[in-house]
Amino acid sequence: MAERILILGPSWVGDMVLAHSLFQSLKARRPDAHVAVAAPGWTLPLLARMPEVDEAIGLPFRHGELALGERIRFGRSLRGKHFxxxxxxxxxxxxxxxxxxxxxxxxxxxxxxxxxxxxxxxRPLDKAALPRTVDRFVALGLETDEVLPAVLPQPCLHADSASALATMQKLGIARPEAPVLALCPGAEYGPAKRWPEAYYAEVANQMLSRGWQVWLFGSEKDTPVTANINRLTQERCRDLSGKTSLGEAIDLMSLASAVVSNDSGLMHVAAALQLPLVAIYGSSDPSHTPPMSDKARVLSLNLSCSPCFKRECPLGHLRCLRDIAPERIIENLPSSGGIRSL
Structure with a gap:
């Protein structure tokens, strides 16, 4: 009888992207296994773009609630799947x-x-032996006496070109006639992970002057940030913040020739799309949740006060981000970029 594995997935977009390394590892080691992932509904567009996931199960519980009776009833409803x-x-x-x-x-x-x-x-969690989130995820798919492989499979999202085209038509976006730079200036965790808006605008202005298009990505919560960046570029960017679902954002981002992002869920999405990426870290630790891509460049100053893992800078100066000049980003972006086709 083939194995049937149910994975209780994480709630954060970035962590779910990193979990793809586990899904790939399981399928490589147990190709006949049925891999199902149960997770909050907002993560399902990610799972739909991971071929190794045979079944996605949306969990009905609100974030943070115990809902003991509801969890027991939902669990019992899965008994017929014989995991x-x-x-x-x-x-x-x-x-x-x-x-x-x-x-x-x-x-x-x-x-x-x-x-x-x-x-x-x-399993006991040895944080020294498993320093990264992705290491811990993949380790749970191994037997207790197995050693973590030196090289892990990189997350790889399969964008839906038909969805990208439909979303462009819905939003009135023409097919790109110039390279697209995607900017992801949000970070749900807090301000200590957000590179300054004026810096993003300076990068946008420089790339616009080179003939690139600039698209701004983010959730509805990020719309004040992206609107200000667009204002600082004389409204020359395409502001997509709050206008797309997660799945639509993934598919549109796949058309970008390069991405600049804070440490956020969309950063991990860009990495998993295997796009040239500049990832900016402030209060968080790039050695713990790095973008899993050979095409990513990480900028982190490693100040004595960082990473502090705080939502807001406890010292009030936010030097870990403010001291990363826009020129540092520009020099890590492609000097030219081809237009990615649908």
């Missing part, structure tokens, strides 16, 4: 309720939040 193993990529107590309610015989995860009894394949 043989559950792999938990989140370390919370509530995440371990669903697999045991689903009567999954092998339940794998790191020790956390008193999960004894709920998990029966408990």
């Amino acid at each position: 043989t193993q559950a792999i938990l990529l989140v370390n919370s107590l509530k995440s371990a309720i669903l697999p045991i309610a689903a009567d999954i015989p092998r339940r794998t995860g790191f020790l956390g939040e008193f999960r004894y009894g709920l998990l029966n394949d408990i």
Whole structure:
């Protein structure tokens, strides 16, 4: 009987992108296994662009709520799928309720939040041996005595060209006749991960003067940021913030010739699309959640006060980002770029 693996996926877009390394590793090692991923509904467009995922299951729970009864009922509803193993990529107590309610015989995860009894394949988390999030995800797909491979598969999203074309038609965007620079100036975590808007505008202005187009990406929460950047470029950018779903943003971004991004979910999307990428890190640690792409360039100053992992700069100066000049970004972008076709 073929294995049927249920993976309890993360809630953050960036972490779900990194989880693709696990999905690829599982399929490479167990090609006949059925890989299902259960995760919040907003992550499903990512899973739809990962061929190794055989089944995506949207979880109905609100972020952060225990919803014990609802989790038990939902878990029981999965019993007919006859999963043989559950792999938990989140370390919370509530995440371990669903697999045991689903009567999954092998339940794998790191020790956390008193999960004894709920998990029966408990792994100690050695942060020194597994420094990166992607290392920890892939390790859970190995047997307990196996060593993490030296080289991990890189996340690779398969964009939908038909969706990109339909989205362009919906938004009134013509087929690009010049290279497109995608800017991702948002970061849901907080201001300490956001490179200054004026700096983004300076990069945009310089690339516009070279004949490039500039598209601004982000969620509805990022619209004040992207609107200000566009204002500083005399409205010469295409502001897509809040106008696309996640899936549409992925497909449109695949048309970019280069991307500049804060450490955010969209940064990991750009890396997984294998686009030339400049990733800017402030309060976060590029050694913990780096973009998994050979085409990515990471800019981080490694000041004595960073990474601090704070949402706002505790010292009030935000030098970890303000001291990264726009010229540093420009010199790491392609001097010329071809137009990516649909």
